[in-house]
Amino acid sequence: VAAVLAAATLISVAACGSGNSSASNESLNASKGKTTKITVGVCPGPYGDMVDKVIGPLLKDDGFELKTKLFNDYVQPDKALASGSIQANLMQHINYLNKFTKDNNLDLTSLGQVPTLGLGIYSNKFKSVKDIKDGSNLARSLGVLEQQGLVTLKGDIDSTKASVNDIKDNPKNLKIKTLDAAQLARSVDTVDVALVPGNFAWAAGLKPSEALAMEKQDEGVINVFVVNTKDANSDFGKAVKKLLVSQEFKDAIAKSDFKDFGKPTTW
Helix, strand or coil, rough: CCCCEEEEECCCCCCCCCCCCCCCCCCCCCCCCEEEEEEEEECCCCHHHHHHHHHHHHHHHHHHHEEEEEEECCCCCHHHHHHCCCCEEEECCCCCCCHHHHHHCCEEEEEECCCCCCEEEECCCCCCCHHHCCCEEEECCCCHHHHHCCEECCCCCCCCCCHHHEEEECCCCCCEEECHHHHHHHHHHCEEEEEHHHHHHHHHHCCHHHHCCCCCCEEEEEEEEEHHHCCCCCHHHHHHHHCCCCHHHHHHHHHHCCCCCCCCCCC
16 A cells, blocks of 8 residues: 655635724724733634733733634634724734735735744654655645655746646655645544644644654744734834844743744744
8 A cells, every 4th residue: 555645735715705894993002001902813723822822921011911813714814904803913924914915905014923833744654754765645835845855846836836747856756645734634643744734733733843844934934913004113013023023032932832833034
């Protein structure tokens, strides 16, 4: 029976409508002796916990109380932020933010990067990437496979749109098997190797420290904390910018469940 390595297909997300919320007129400036409440949009995965356990507590002394609002897709958090029904979000990398805001004519701004859980190569059979045998079946994240020397992509291919047909060299004669992203974590028990995106790995309890290898993340795929552009220089905006590059934040992350996440390039 051929060995199988699973990888995710790219999934497009359809908009669910922007709703009828009007823009909030609430100021994100701190009021002396009062607490300013901030709602941060998140998606399933680790970043709601990061807000609740690390970012929120560290901003309390600045006069801000953070709570999270969960969205089940990657469309609504930016639309909700633009409409003013939430004041910030933490669920996307800068490449996604730039494309989505341009495509939807939204005026949103990143305040800085946070530690980010990248795609990982997980296996219950192999102990290292070098142990993967010739002839195994593979799937997804061709860029990560290329980083680990398992395949080489054609030089003129957009790595964000690469398909199995864009593989130039496949020295181990690996076969590509694509699965829906939500199935990948469960597939670890039935395949040799699975390439699992960070959010799905987190939800399944897969630890990045136990992965054969983690994605080498560039600046474009590090998650960012986002607000309306008009609020970027508010007291809240300035407090978040300062926090995200502070030693206090780095130390808190080092003691948290997020210590093995990919680190911001600003660190």
